[in-house]
Amino acid sequence: NAGVTQTPKFRILKIGQSMTLQCTQDMNHNYMYWYRQDPGMGLKLIYYSVGAGITDKGEVPNGYNVSRSTTEDFPLRLELAAPSQTSVYFCASSPLGTSGGVFYEQYFGPGTRLTVT
Amino acid sequence: AQSVTQLGSHVSVSEGALVLLRCNYSSSVPPYLFWYVQYPNQGLQLLLKYTTGATLVKGINGFEAEFKKSETSFHLTKPSAHMSDAAEYFCAVSDRYGGSQGNLIFGKGTKLSVKP
Numbered sequence: 001n002a003g004v005t006q007t008p009k010f011r012i013l014k015i016g017q018s019m020t021l022q023c024t025q026d027m028n029h030n031y032m033y034w035y036r037q038d039p040g041m042g043l044k045l046i047y048y049s050v051g052a053g054i055t056d057k058g059e060v061p062n063g064y065n066v067s068r069s070t071t072e073d074f075p076l077r078l079e080l081a082a083p084s085q086t087s088v089y090f091c092a093s094s095p096l097g098t099s100g101g102v103f104y105e106q107y108f109g110p111g112t113r114l115t116v117t
Numbered sequence: 118a119q120s121v122t123q124l125g126s127h128v129s130v131s132e133g134a135l136v137l138l139r140c141n142y143s144s145s146v147p148p149y150l151f152w153y154v155q156y157p158n159q160g161l162q163l164l165l166k167y168t169t170g171a172t173l174v175k176g177i178n179g180f181e182a183e184f185k186k187s188e189t190s191f192h193l194t195k196p197s198a199h200m201s202d203a204a205e206y207f208c209a210v211s212d213r214y215g216g217s218q219g220n221l222i223f224g225k226g227t228k229l230s231v232k233p
Contacts, residue, residue: 004160031219040225041225042207042225043161043221045221045222058220090160092160092161094219096219097219102168103149103166103211103219106221108160108161109160110158110159111159111160
């Protein structure tokens, strides 16, 4: 199993350009998440999805959009790239969130390093 | 709102020395608690977690953490550091009663260096 895969690994964008960060998981997980990691700031949740067709905002959703048409894929779209979106982006998945007092582990992809200049 | 504080953005220890990485959370209700490790240019990997039961939790690679409700802390320790432990460590919490999404709130991270 590949687990959680992300493409591309690196990308440089010019201000105002758009792009889609791809995330795919092969574990049949219902829940998927997008985080951004800025130096010295930890990870912050951008969007999450609890199943195909269902998405919701996290802590820092402005400037991003997501869709979840299949269980496997959870792409993150940047419509008008800004320097403030320079970051490392991580996708994660888990079978469920919490259920019956059990917290299900999130499995992380290797990340996409994005620079906007 | 939940928050997580990790004391020390950088910690340096000698090989064989005790590793102690500090984490405090703010919540009136004890949340679920986690430690993740991130090796250079890789994603995050779960080290250990506390959800319920025994307050001393053992994880992978010889790490353990103790949940102390009275101190709202969840410090990570390892008795003897190894060179391969050099990485960035993140403490995270998830609201126990805030819904079933399993959203994590991360601390800012502590970079651990191990000197030979």
